[in-house]
Amino acid sequence: MNKSLEYNTERNLLHISEYGRNIQKMVEYAVAEQDREKRNRLAQALIALMGNLNPHLRDIADYKHKLWDHLFVISDFKLDVDSPYPIPTPETISQKPDSLTYPQHKIRFRFYGKNVEMMIEKATGMEDGPVKTAYINMIGTFMKNACRNWNDEMLEDDQILSHLEMLSGGQIKLVQNDDLEFKSFDRVQPNRPKNFKHRNSNQQNNRNRNNNSGGSPHKKNFHQFKKNNNRGV
Numbered sequence: 001m002n003k004s005l006e007y008n009t010e011r012n013l014l015h016i017s018e019y020g021r022n023i024q025k026m027v028e029y030a031v032a033e034q035d036r037e038k039r040n041r042l043a044q045a046l047i048a049l050m051g052n053l054n055p056h057l058r059d060i061a062d063y064k065h066k067l068w069d070h071l072f073v074i075s076d077f078k079l080d081v082d083s084p085y086p087i088p089t090p091e092t093i094s095q096k097p098d099s100l101t102y103p104q105h106k107i108r109f110r111f112y113g114k115n116v117e118m119m120i121e122k123a124t125g126m127e128d129g130p131v132k133t134a135y136i137n138m139i140g141t142f143m144k145n146a147c148r149n150w151n152d153e154m155l156e157d158d159q160i161l162s163h164l165e166m167l168s169g170g171q172i173k174l175v176q177n178d179d180l181e182f183k184s185f186d187r188v189q190p191n192r193p194k195n196f197k198h199r200n201s202n203q204q205n206n207r208n209r210n211n212n213s214g215g216s217p218h219k220k221n222f223h224q225f226k227k228n229n230n231r232g233v
Contacts, residue, residue: 012024012028015073015074015076016070016073016074018054019050019053019054019070019074020053023046023049023050023053023074024074026042026046026049027046027071027074027075027079028075029042030042030043030046030075030079030081031075031078031079036080036081039079039080039081040081040082043071043079043081043083046071047064047067047068047071050067050070050071051063051064051067064084064085065085068083068084068085069085069088069093072087072088073088073093077089077090108166108167109163109167111146111147111149111150111151112143112146112147112163112167113146116139116142116143116146116167117167119135119139119142120139120164120167120168120172121168122135123135123136123139123168123172124168124169124171124172136164136172136174137181137182139164140157140160140161140164140182141181141182141183143155143160143163143164143182144160144182144183157182160182161174
């Protein structure tokens with residue numbers, strides 16, 4: 001058995017596999033270097049090399065700081081060099097951020113969403129006038145189109161007014177008049193090319209043309225070939 005072979009099971013653990021085995025060996029060489037000045041030069045060269053191997057990190061804010069953190073992680077926090085950033089520790093690297101609290105507020109009409117309730121709450125504190133009327137028209141227009149998008153149902157204006165009164169806790173009581181206008185907009189089909197109908201119509205026209213002319217050109221050639229063979233041509 002060849003004793004020069006080196007298996008991964010016998011090697012040190014790769015702390016960050018994206019940088020590969022060679023980078024880790026160079027970091028281990030820098031850790032073993034006794035001269036501090038030379039260690040600092042090796043660390044700077046390693047940072048430049050790591051940046052070239054992972055150019056996508058340059059799109060991250062303060063990517064140099066992240067490269068230095070990676071360097072210390074690869075060295076298993078044993079590298080003693082002068083870093084331009086605070087030297088991380090295993091505790092700071094493994095520290096998890098605080099979990100975000102999920103809002104527990106119950107939404108009366110889910111297809112309207114929470115933002116509509118916030119806008120209605122804002123409208124209840126406004127003074128009566130054209131500004132408040134225009135704001136309510138905007139809310140009602142959004143409510144009508146939101147219901148149409150989610151439920152495929154178009155609500156009447158009196159239903160929108162009823163929902164406004166319900167969601168405002170009775171503080172918004174309106175009747176249909178000339179000042180209220182809840183508009184509805186046509187839905188735009190997503191990811192559909194502008195010439196979708198034209199392309200389909202062209203395909204249908206081609207199929208109709210082939211049917212009227214007795215089939216596709218390939219079929220016509222095949223029938224002509226059989227006819228010539230039967231005639232002995």
